[in-house]
Amino acid sequence: MDVGFFEGGRGPLFRVIHRPPAGVPARGTVLYVHPFLEEHNKSRRMAALQARRLAAGGWTVVQPDLYGCGDSDGDFEQARWAVWLEDLHTCVQDLPQADQEPLILWGLRAGCLLISDLLSSHACLPALTILWQPVTQGDVHLNQILRLRVASGMMSGNQGETTKALRERLRNGETLEVAGYALHPEWVAGLSAATLRSPPSGEVAWFEVSGTADAPLSPSAQRQVQTWRASGMAVHAEVLTGEPFWATQEIREVPELIEATTRRVQEVIPP
Numbered sequence: 001m002d003v004g005f006f007e008g009g010r011g012p013l014f015r016v017i018h019r020p021p022a023g024v025p026a027r028g029t030v031l032y033v034h035p036f037l038e039e040h041n042k043s044r045r046m047a048a049l050q051a052r053r054l055a056a057g058g059w060t061v062v063q064p065d066l067y068g069c070g071d072s073d074g075d076f077e078q079a080r081w082a083v084w085l086e087d088l089h090t091c092v093q094d095l096p097q098a099d100q101e102p103l104i105l106w107g108l109r110a111g112c113l114l115i116s117d118l119l120s121s122h123a124c125l126p127a128l129t130i131l132w133q134p135v136t137q138g139d140v141h142l143n144q145i146l147r148l149r150v151a152s153g154m155m156s157g158n159q160g161e162t163t164k165a166l167r168e169r170l171r172n173g174e175t176l177e178v179a180g181y182a183l184h185p186e187w188v189a190g191l192s193a194a195t196l197r198s199p200p201s202g203e204v205a206w207f208e209v210s211g212t213a214d215a216p217l218s219p220s221a222q223r224q225v226q227t228w229r230a231s232g233m234a235v236h237a238e239v240l241t242g243e244p245f246w247a248t249q250e251i252r253e254v255p256e257l258i259e260a261t262t263r264r265v266q267e268v269i270p271p
Helices: 037-042 044-056 081-093 111-121 138-155 163-171 185-193 219-230 255-268
Strands: 002-007 012-018 028-033 059-064 103-108 128-132 176-178 181-183 203-210 235-241
Touching: 002 081, 012 044, 012 081, 028 044, 028 081, 028 111, 037 044, 044 059, 044 255, 059 081, 081 111, 081 185, 103 111, 111 128, 128 255, 138 163, 138 176, 138 185, 163 176, 163 185, 181 185, 203 219, 203 255, 219 235, 235 255
Parallel strands: 028 059, 028 103, 103 128, 128 203, 203 235
Antiparallel strands: 002 012, 012 059, 176 181
């Protein structure tokens, strides 16, 4: 495992690279794109466990920490959607050319939206795109984030805030604090405009986690998967039993998700 920094668009960015052990043939690169705010912190363990598992099978797994997200330079208030896209592209291009192909993109939650925008704005042709509990509409996700502030205000006796009012303040150029994070209007605009689109190449592995055994895909996921399949995209969709580790109070693991993801990588891109 290599731990260090690389130069991003606004400053040094922290990056962890899990490499295959000695004697294991190299198979390609996996770029992981993490979720935002507290979901990022809650999911660090699961991301690390999956990265180690893939590295053991021959993959070089790159895990950058986006600008302003804790381990990298900057505060979250300074984060910008467009800068994040450039930094992700730099992270891939910074690898030796021999290690870049085939490329797997792997996102969690709203990190999947960043992957979608990255594929739209840069020449990037993944062999496989792994989506963990993907957010399909940035605007809906923004509402969920803003509700955290509304709920906090209600608990403290402030009944006057609504998501609609908060959105108006953001449109007027005001930076808002939500759950300890300062959301800049420019970053909010990037998130709000983002939508999950089908990758330009390769296959898709769509995974959701449910606390109910044999649960179906969420309705929004079913619609998205059906649309992509109708357009000719090969999509594997699966629901695993487990807790929503990106949102639980305590750090949780979902071994079934790691097993299913590893298995799908081996099936799509066999050794």
